[in-house]
Amino acid sequence: MDIVIRPVRAGEYEELGEITAGAYLLDGLLDFGESDAYLGELRDVAKRAAAAEVLVATERGALLGGVTFVPGPGPMADIAGPGEAEIRMLAVARAGRGRGAGEALVRACVERARAIEGCARIVLSTQRTMHSAHRIYERLGFTRTPERDWNPLPELDDILLLTYELTL
Secondary structure (H helix, E strand, O other): OOEEEEEOOHHHHHHHHHHHHHHHHHOOOOOOHHHOOHHHHHHOHHHHHHHOEEEEEEEOOEEEEEEEEEOOOOOOOOOOOOOEEEEEEEEEOHHHOOOOHHHHHHHHHHHHHHOOOOOOEEEEEEEOOOHHHHHHHHHOOOEEOHHHOEOOOOOOOOOOEEEEEEEO
C-alpha cells in the first residue's frame, strides 16, 4: 500500500471532518454521542487548519484519515508548553485501519516536530480506551506522562485524558 501524507486541501475539509467525527462516534469515544459538543470541534477542519497544520493520509487519492499537528503553544494546543509540539485528533476511517495510515500520520508529526528549532518534545492526550492509538505511540517511542493527565470537563469526574510524550 502506498500511503501518502500531505497537508489537507480546503476542498477536503468536510470529508476529513466526517471521517474524524465518524471514527470517534463509531469507537464510542464521545461520552455524549451525537449530542457531544466535541463533535463540532472534530468536524471543524477549517478552524484547525487556520491555527495548526492538518495532515491527511491518502491512498490513490482517497482520504484514509487525518491528524492535527500543533507546532507549539497556541489556540489549538491542549497541553503543549514552550519547546513542545502536540498531536491532536488523530483519526482513521474504518476502511483505512490496520494498514499503517495512523502510524504514518504520527510519524509525519514527529518529523515536523524535529524540524522545529527549539522543539524538545512532542506531546499528546488520548482516551483510556484508544488502545490501537496507544500501541502506535508506544511502538514509536512515546512514553506515558501520568503527571500531565487531565480532565477537559472538570465538572465531570469520570473523564480523564492520558498523556504521552516523545523526547526528540
